Amino acid sequence: MNAFIELQGLSVSLAGRPILKELSGNFSGRCIGLLGPNGAGKTTLLQTLLGFHTATTGTARVFGLDVRTEIREIRHQIGYMPESDAFIAGMTAIRFVRMMAELSGLPPEAAMERAHETLFYVGLGEARYRKLGTYSLGMKQMAKLAVSIVHGPHMLILDEPTNGLDPPGRQRMLQLVKEIRDTREINVILSSHLLRDVEECCDEVMIMKDGRIVQYCNLEEQRRANRKFLHIETRGDNSPFLEAVEKLGCECAVEAKTSRIKMVMPETVEIRNLYELAETHAIQIRRLDYKRDSLQGIFMEAMENGNGRL
Amino acid sequence: MAVYKQTYKRYDGPVTGSRWRFMILPRYSFQTAFESRGFTAFFVICFVPSLIGLLALYFRSNADILASVGMNFVSAFPIDTRFFLTLFQIQSFLTFVLAMFLGPGLVSPDLTNNALPLYLSRPFSRREYVLGKLLVIVILASCITWMPGLLLFIIQSNLETGWMSGHMRIAAAIFLGSWVWIILVSLLSVAVSAWVKWKPVAAASMFGIFFVTAAFGELTNEMLDLQTKWGILINLSEVMNMIWSYLFDAKTTYRTLPVWSAFLSFAAFCSLALTVLWRKIRACEVVR
Numbered sequence: 001m002n003a004f005i006e007l008q009g010l011s012v013s014l015a016g017r018p019i020l021k022e023l024s025g026n027f028s029g030r031c032i033g034l035l036g037p038n039g040a041g042k043t044t045l046l047q048t049l050l051g052f053h054t055a056t057t058g059t060a061r062v063f064g065l066d067v068r069t070e071i072r073e074i075r076h077q078i079g080y081m082p083e084s085d086a087f088i089a090g091m092t093a094i095r096f097v098r099m100m101a102e103l104s105g106l107p108p109e110a111a112m113e114r115a116h117e118t119l120f121y122v123g124l125g126e127a128r129y130r131k132l133g134t135y136s137l138g139m140k141q142m143a144k145l146a147v148s149i150v151h152g153p154h155m156l157i158l159d160e161p162t163n164g165l166d167p168p169g170r171q172r173m174l175q176l177v178k179e180i181r182d183t184r185e186i187n188v189i190l191s192s193h194l195l196r197d198v199e200e201c202c203d204e205v206m207i208m209k210d211g212r213i214v215q216y217c218n219l220e221e222q223r224r225a226n227r228k229f230l231h232i233e234t235r236g237d238n239s240p241f242l243e244a245v246e247k248l249g250c251e252c253a254v255e256a257k258t259s260r261i262k263m264v265m266p267e268t269v270e271i272r273n274l275y276e277l278a279e280t281h282a283i284q285i286r287r288l289d290y291k292r293d294s295l296q297g298i299f300m301e302a303m304e305n306g307n308g309r310l
Numbered sequence: 311m312a313v314y315k316q317t318y319k320r321y322d323g324p325v326t327g328s329r330w331r332f333m334i335l336p337r338y339s340f341q342t343a344f345e346s347r348g349f350t351a352f353f354v355i356c357f358v359p360s361l362i363g364l365l366a367l368y369f370r371s372n373a374d375i376l377a378s379v380g381m382n383f384v385s386a387f388p389i390d391t392r393f394f395l396t397l398f399q400i401q402s403f404l405t406f407v408l409a410m411f412l413g414p415g416l417v418s419p420d421l422t423n424n425a426l427p428l429y430l431s432r433p434f435s436r437r438e439y440v441l442g443k444l445l446v447i448v449i450l451a452s453c454i455t456w457m458p459g460l461l462l463f464i465i466q467s468n469l470e471t472g473w474m475s476g477h478m479r480i481a482a483a484i485f486l487g488s489w490v491w492i493i494l495v496s497l498l499s500v501a502v503s504a505w506v507k508w509k510p511v512a513a514a515s516m517f518g519i520f521f522v523t524a525a526f527g528e529l530t531n532e533m534l535d536l537q538t539k540w541g542i543l544i545n546l547s548e549v550m551n552m553i554w555s556y557l558f559d560a561k562t563t564y565r566t567l568p569v570w571s572a573f574l575s576f577a578a579f580c581s582l583a584l585t586v587l588w589r590k591i592r593a594c595e596v597v598r
Contacts, residue, residue, distance in 0.1 A: 047593070052430070052431075072435075091342075106323070106325065117316070
């Protein structure tokens, strides 16, 4: 898949402080999760892609367009949902969304049509003639989502979309993000500090720390790889069993204190094969765990070991 | 779109040109402004001086007929520089009130509710945003200042043969004087709206600017005790009076100061307002 974001030694300083430090890499995931502790530079990176900040050195390209020189064309293709509240209290949702669509270049009739459609799509159809100032927090978040997709962008930037939402609201928001992602008509960047949100929606994850990208991985590949890492506890003499599984091509290591076996299975071996060998060698498998290398694990590892280089 | 078909769709239809996109902002602002009956009534009232002026021109051109029915007073007032200057000053005051009504509501709601990132994340620049907001006042103010002013000038020219050639300066003065005032008032009101995020305070501040600059100007004159009262240049009302008097070639008490200094002061106030706007109109604030 072609990279839709290319970072080439991108550095950004704000008020004399370096915030992003020589970020490089090509990013091509359908939905990329942007993770990192507070102050890692997530929002600054997103805002740089939108042209809100100027790169000190290096540059970034979105869909092959340079953010320094072609920002207007880039903005045509981007939908942005900011983290904080962003609306005009005295305006009705339909007028606000329509105005934003027109500012994105849609003719008034098309803008009106898409404003209605989008508000229905995000679940605000019945409330579209109400003033935005009277909306609940959850409704305001949905209105922001409507504003970000009304002009039908090719890339959607969501900055903490589930902020302040109750569990049903959060589920609804994530469901919409997944639906939008699955249309395959749009690339999504989701910045969040909630790992579960990212895990649920994203196929790739970029972890930032101290202004650098410390980890960029494909979550699906990671999950697939983790299915081959096992922790096994057995009862009985496991030496013949170990010999047998090693003959299958598995790599094994035994913990000295607990006799627990750590095993890496090749692609060709299935769990069923291990149970068959255990039966053959008359040992009991008392416990068998996949190595649960969850996003939290990946994140924590990146935070501990991250040297700031991708 | 049918309900069962609801899904995300990319927009691949025609796109409007970007050259006139800033006109979207005045269009929406006019809709909002004229939703208020109070504002609509005020805007109608703004045309009353021009209508009275029109009646005056009519009566003056028919003075002989009116005199025959006993209305002799009509011939007493001439249609000259003074007539147009007085009318212009009334219109200028109404423009100021209009800017006080409209100005604070232009930028402050966007800043209060953090809507600027939504505007500026689109193919829409800060310059276009400011221009669009300024045009709201500029267009409405034009409707009540130089447009009716020039219309009256043309009507008078038609009513009285030969009058136009002797009074061409009035037309230029109406046009230029209006623009100087409109630019100043619109820039100040939008800048104040950006500076003070709370709408009522922004309206009061707009009013206050004229009082504060007047007081500060007088204070400067008193403190420095100079022969030439340079402090007048800080007083916005007096600066405008100097410019208008020069444009209309009317008698003034401020001949001690050169006119260029008034234009310089006007440029300085405009630059200050633009600086405020440039600093405040940003997609995101950088904490220093």
